[in-house]
Amino acid sequence: MSTFTIFLALIVVVAFLLVVVIMVQNPKGGGLSSSFGGGGTQQLGGVKKTTDFLDKSTWTLATLLLVLILLSNVAINRGGENLDSKALDPNATTSQPLPAVPVQTTNDTATPADSTGN
Incomplete structure (x- = not known):
């Protein structure tokens, strides 16, 4: 059982007691x-x-609940990831490509009402 799970169980118990x-x-x-x-x-x-x-x-109980919530943030398993923002990294690439913009060709015979080119 992880530390965060223990904090979560304590938070639920204290919140229930506070409501009562x-x-x-x-x-x-x-x-x-x-x-x-x-x-x-x-x-x-x-x-x-x-x-x-x-x-x-x-x-x-209210003070204990607040302290448990703040301490549970420390106990969250972040998986050892780098917590720096990728928005500040000039070498970072986006994972999603930009949407393609449809290219409009000019057709002298087409009118705005007739978009098929006939």
Whole structure:
């Protein structure tokens, strides 16, 4: 298994966890943090601590995702190719030939409406 494949699997897992953490939050006081509040008398861990945990989890997962994406760029196997641009090389040849331009001959008897030459 290549290093890039490992980074790719980690990126998918972190992205999934980030989506789950974001979906659990509700900016209007609902979501997971309000379900712990109940009627306001019984709190399991407290609403404020749950919101802080979800907020810190979001920032941590987002930072981890960004770092993994940047590190995965280093792990891409480029096959040892020369990364210089061929547009700057004056000796480089193009792999595709230029399209042929049809040659138009002048025919004094032909008119624009009659292109067959009759």
